[in-house]
Amino acid sequence: MSKKEVIIIGGGLSGIMAANTLKDNGITDIIVIEKSRSVGGRLATRRIQDGKADHGAQFFTVRSTELQRDVENWLQAGWIKKWFGNPYPRYTSVNGMNALAKNLAESLPIKLNTKVSSIRDGRDGPLEVELDNGEKILGEHIIVTAPVPQALTLLSEIEATEMNTITFAPCFVGLFTFEKESIIPVPGHKDEQLPPGVERVVDHYKKGISSTVTVSVYMTGAWSKERFDLEGDTILGEIKKVAELHLGDENQIVDSQLKRWKYAEAEEVVRSPYVEIGKDQRVIVCGDAFLRGDDEAGRTRFESAYLSGISAGERVAVKLKG
Incomplete structure (x- = not known):
């Protein structure tokens, strides 16, 4: 059974920024546990x-x-670029958004393909994280960055009632490869004058990250929630009708895929960058649904996840140094 000063559950942006913040504060006995590859x-x-x-x-x-x-x-390092937008520029990664995450996490101790089954409060001893394979990791502090519904499942043995009302809207994304250029205007992003139920359409060839014409069609939370239990082929067929509107004459879809995001956006946010729970408040829950009090946007997004992770990392650093 291994032991760490800080265990971070979730290798998304909040988890990455929490880990980097701890490292910046000289705290290196940490591990980030991520269920994906x-x-x-x-x-x-x-x-x-x-x-x-x-x-x-x-x-x-x-x-x-x-x-x-x-x-x-990041601009100086060549990781990102200004894509479009005024007065607020929209920044994007030059090699796809996942490449930015990998750059930010490059020096972190990360355990991939590892699923957490439960978190237990150690009371007078260390906290305990149990993995699906039965392995246990002990920690002095735990930062949980998973979406709140998933976090509450892991924290079922720890009182966390202040988060019970947080729900998330899902999102379906259709991914399509076209034979020829789409008619989506440069710079490859459209979020106005779209059919009902469509949030945005993106052409990644015009965005500059794909050598072939690939298009993402995002459906709204309400549209996705209504159809969440339908078969994937049925959902993809409906989204495909939207994609065909952006083909251009004599163009064809040569490949199509569906992505389901179960927890895409919080329907209600927490007006605090993190919540502390458990005995001695050694468990911190954070993520994109946890907003700083002065957050003017008031919704989940990249920046809210980034700031929440930093705040959580700073809070744990203060506790460890105190």
């Missing part, structure tokens, strides 16, 4: 034949001084 969470990019497509977050905007400072560094 890659870090990033909704900073997700999928290879489709010879092309690629972002199918989670497409871009991010900047309102905080912390993110602005990092953005300048």
